[in-house]
Amino acid sequence: MKRMQEKDIPAFVQEVVASGCDICAVGPSCYCFGDTDVPRDKRRGLYKKLGEIDARYGSRDHLRYQIAAHLASIGRYIDAPPMEEEDWIDNEAPELADVTxxxxxxxxxxxxxxxxxxxxxxxxxxxxxxxxxxxxxxxxxxxxxxxxxxxxxxxxxxxxxxx
The missing domain is CATH 1.10.890 (10k-s Protein, Hypothetical Protein A; Chain A)
Known part of the structure; x- marks a missing residue:
């Protein structure tokens, strides 16, 4: 299986963004793709582009810290609470029928x-x-x-x- 190299991270991020998909770091060790701003009828095309990007760069799980650091360095990040802070998340998520x-x-x-x-x-x-x-x-x-x-x-x- 092909494995992405660290030197490819900037190009990978640039291609994902150019596809119309948002990508951002979540804390120091995670990153996520977002398609919520993409109209539903365009998502299939977006997923196809992302699949092509994925195939071109290969596996990247081993680089998640480096990808998150790169995203943070270019302003694409969401702050996560510090690791010593345990009470930032509730024991259970809401169960209401509306977004809270x-x-x-x-x-x-x-x-x-x-x-x-x-x-x-x-x-x-x-x-x-x-x-x-x-x-x-x-x-x-x-x-x-x-x-x-x-x-x-x-x-x-x-x-x-x-x-």
Missing amino acids: PYDVAHLPIYAVLLMAEAKGADWRIVARATLNIDPERQPERARRAWASHLARARWLATSDLLQ
Whole structure:
């Protein structure tokens, strides 16, 4: 399998942005793609372009810190709370039928959770890296928060409330 090289990061980011897709770092170790501003009828074409970019550059998971650092250096980032701050995320996501201010503030987290699920990532790694909850120290809280926020992310992704 082809693996992206660190020297290719600026070109990769430039191609993603040129495709019409937003890309930004979420904290120091994650980044996400965003298509919420792309009209629904244009998303299929966008996904095709992103697939071509992905095929051209190859696997890049090993470069996630470097990609996040590059994105931050060019102003494409969303601040994440410091790792020592554990209470920045609720134990459970809202269960209301409307988008809440909490949802808006945590949209990047929801996006990362959905991407991690699509890649089959271990929930414990996701809880630690994305929700900043240590599953070794707080296994019940970590599992509950991960499951709740992932369920909310799925619901938001399939609802028309963010259109």
